[in-house]
Amino acid sequence: MNAPAIAPALTAQDFKSDYKPVWCPGCGDYTVLASITRALAALQLRPEKVAVVSGIGCSSRIPAYTTCYGFHGVHGRALAAATGLKVARPDLTVLVAGGDGDGYSIGGNHFLHACRRNIDLTDIVMDNHVYGMTKGQPSPTTEPDWKSKLSPAGTGLREFHPLVIALAAGANFIARAFSGDPSGTAAVIGEAIRHPGFSFVEVLSPCVTFRPEQRAWKEAVHPASVAATDDPARAARRLMTDDGFNTGVLYKGTRPAYSAAAGKTTLHPADLEKDFAL
């Protein structure tokens, strides 16, 4: 191996690929991408030690915009694909990135079971309460009275509460961030990555094209007034009663993360490195 013994520290820029995002101007996902790359740099990770897995949707384009390993899979199956990837390569930091459509409707079942399984993954859901890629239909987190072509009178359905669902299903870390606060979002994502087990980060990320009124979220968000609890019952009460704009780490559980049985993993980084030796 010719690599230097101590690699130079990387910056957020080192985690950004040459691909220019195709998101709309003003999309919240730009700052989520910036927050992810800042968090990875702050944790002194390296791109080859990180995999970013996604499904389908605007926000699911994120893997290609990073220099990490990227996997852009089937709609709704990002968490399942990430589960396979993580058990095959437990040495990698695995991030799952997507939106409220991919995460809560078509992929909703995997969300429940990823929380329950508690594998060491970080699931970042950029929630804009709308299907943006298909041009503006209601998602599970859309307000019941929001009018669109597909639901001209609103859906009339109560919106999902993803954080409460995550808690009930067994997620070990639950946080909410706002894309308009890149420093806060980077800090939350960093803490989520460090916390063992399944970490769920809901990022309020406005869709300025189909939900322009979400520009007002910057006035609505406020940091949580109390520190994260490790008590599920207390967390449940807080999550059930918050206004949906309470940001920060809200729950840090103590469940041990799922661990692949020692010695069963077939792929060892050292073996892989041997193949690449010059």
Added chain:
Amino acid sequence: MLKQIEGSRAVAEAVALSRPEVVCAYPISPQTHIVEALGEAVKSGALAPCEFINVESEFAAMSVAIGASAAGARAYTATASQGLLFMTEALFNASGLGLPIVMTVANRALGAPINIWNDHSDAMSQRDCGWIQLFAENNQEALDLHLQAFRLAEELSLPVMVCMDGFILTHAYERVDVPAQEQVDAYLPRFAPRQVLDPAEPVSIGAMVGPEAFMEVRYLAHAKQVQALELIPGWADEFRRAFGREAGGLMHTYRAEDAETIVVALGSVIGTIKDTVDELRAQGVGIGVVAITCFRPWPLAAVRAALVNARRVIVIEKTLAVGIGGIVSNNVRAALPGSGAAVYTVIAGLGGRAITKASLAKAFADAIAGRLEATTFLDLDRQVVERVLAREREVRRSGPIAEAVLKEIGPVAARPG
């Protein structure tokens, strides 16, 4: 009434005129405009009574339609591509249960790699799932086939898939004749389901069937589709009498009567093929077209009758059965035992690649000259393929195939052509 409207809206109008009682909606390009237009029709009261459900996935869309249809409601949904694949389990369920659901498939490629453009891979992947499959050549036919689809589905108690080319038809604005409600009501009677929830005869739908009866149930599904082959031409005649235009049927021919060379295809590419054939006819080439409308059930006898005197048959298909080549062409071959005709498979237009008259004319000329390979990939860039294969021979860890091809052709934006 003549209207200049988008193909999706023409289909939505046809569906609304057919008075479905339950519509399941989940957005996926290039189908979304259809269910959006139906959502508006329900909200405005133009379509009533109708329950419009925003579902959480395509799997849910088909499953909700199954529940509604089993309860005796006229049910409709629409999808495309990955959405159709995601419903696969429910598709077999709907046809196995004999539920007359009508669904639009806005044909689109299947991933990986991700591609949103048109080809027929989605519908062709489900050709044996027990649904009747009709393919529209243009937007008027797309509208008309939906009216016929409800009739067909409900008479036979079988689900019907109406396929229309994604973007090429769904997003094209064309003049279409939208019939009046009274005309449609006269053509499409009130739904009289063969199975309903009947308190006088309570039954559990979908229960287990063992080896003693499973074969008979499956045979009856096949027999019903074969029965459709006899009924569909008559319904096309009836449609012509009611609406004054040709639509539907099993297939139609174009300048094929004395043709030594016949081109077979389905969907919107038939227009391009007809134009190409006109130009070749002007040069004295004896060439014609067989345009398939009904792909399942496969109109074996009608195809045989139309092709039996041809010396060569060129099948243009927008799908690839990996490992064998053609799908439509193999169905054509099944119709032509002993005819002596050469059957060529031409795979074209995958993932939205444009099918041009020039490329078609060259393929037809090559076939006539005996130069066309039995399985041909129209406008395939062989150099790129060879370079990728050469690299695979040299490098064990050659990486993801799609990324290797993209590297070879250099940086591109979305380039549908």
